[in-house]
Amino acid sequence: MSPPFSRGFHRRHEAERADADRVPPGQYVVNDFPVLSAGPTPHTPLDQWSFTINGAVDEPRTWTWEQFQTLPAEEVTRDIHCVTHWSKLGTTWRGVAVDTLLQGIETSAEYVVEFADGGYTTNVPLDDLRDGKAWVAYEFDGEPLESEHGGPARMLVPHLYFWKSAKWVRGLTLSDDDRPGFWEQNGYHNYGDPWREQRYWND
């Protein structure tokens, strides 16, 4: 059954057509950078910041902020898609590829929980963080990442809805089983592919 027309409604933003093939279904393009988070913004001083990979690994790894800055960094430009319907095209980030962090780590794990200051968690299959698909980003548009956008460092997993890119990220817990994170327990899809419009439970 085709949806009902909304009498008198029409497209207002013709410019979006040019990038239509970059915009997943149900999304619209914004030029600013809206914020979505569930609680107050945490502010962890850099000298108390660390990044940890733990769980089903041979040995947990931890980097201080200083050590993290010495890891090889990459600049990446990607489109990002928020489940609240906005997409932002061509955002530029700098950070460390998860591939780099996983080098030398032995694991049979298939799943990851990203954990963050403030208690936020989100789950992703480990394969979705590998092979150049995910980064721990600490710069946006050439500037240190602002705290309201997840600074000092956040995940960047641009092929999934953006709640899968944890702000204020502090580490990854690898596990053999899939453990739904914060929004995944609160009505949002477990995987979150924007091209398949996996927004909510049952999508």
Added chain:
Amino acid sequence: MAAPRAGWQSATLRDKRTETDRAATLHLLTDAWPGHRAGQHVDVRLTAEDGYQAQRSYSIASPPEDDGDVALTVERLDDGEVSPYLVDEMAPGDMCELRGPIGGWFVWDADDGGPLLLVGGGSGVVPLMSMLRHRAALHSGVPARLLLSARSLDDVLYADELHGLDAGDDELDVSITLTRTAPPDWPGYARRVDRPMLEEVAWPAADRPRVYVCGPTPFVESVAAGLVDLGHDAGLVKTERFGATGS
């Protein structure tokens, strides 16, 4: 929470009420609304005659106890595509689609108890109004305070209803602050929400109120940080942000 309905439902505009120069409340009727919790939102989808579709999320203003229709209060964003249509053009009898309710975090059920602290900036008061209407519908005695920030008196949503709720309920206090223009005899606050204001209006941190903050991002950032500074447990401060940040 109940899982949101996977599909879209057709909805008919039953009634529209002008709230301010820039905002209107739309009463939408669906065949089978599954019910919602106070604080949840819905996705709205519009389809143009050429098939073009647009989706946006809007907070529900009505309480779960209103089983007749779903009320959304929408503020017009002048360069927007959907909100000008909803606020200015859509007329009773016109149709759209709804999906939801959505969100299991920014919700308050009377059974959750209190005390309850609600802080809203502009149309951020909409989901908080659903909570206050829910509280009133159940004659809940949970102590509640609302701090509402608006640019001017003309921009205050639900002003008469809030006044009525406040006047008739010893356990509810409504405080309003006007950030741009205030009448000369205005008895309320007339500045942006700041820490001294939060200290006066918020419950002491030791009372461990359940806090809900909704509004534009800079407003939510400032209020949430102020409450944490005052000793409120960050885990009890739930936030919902909307709109452009300019950053």
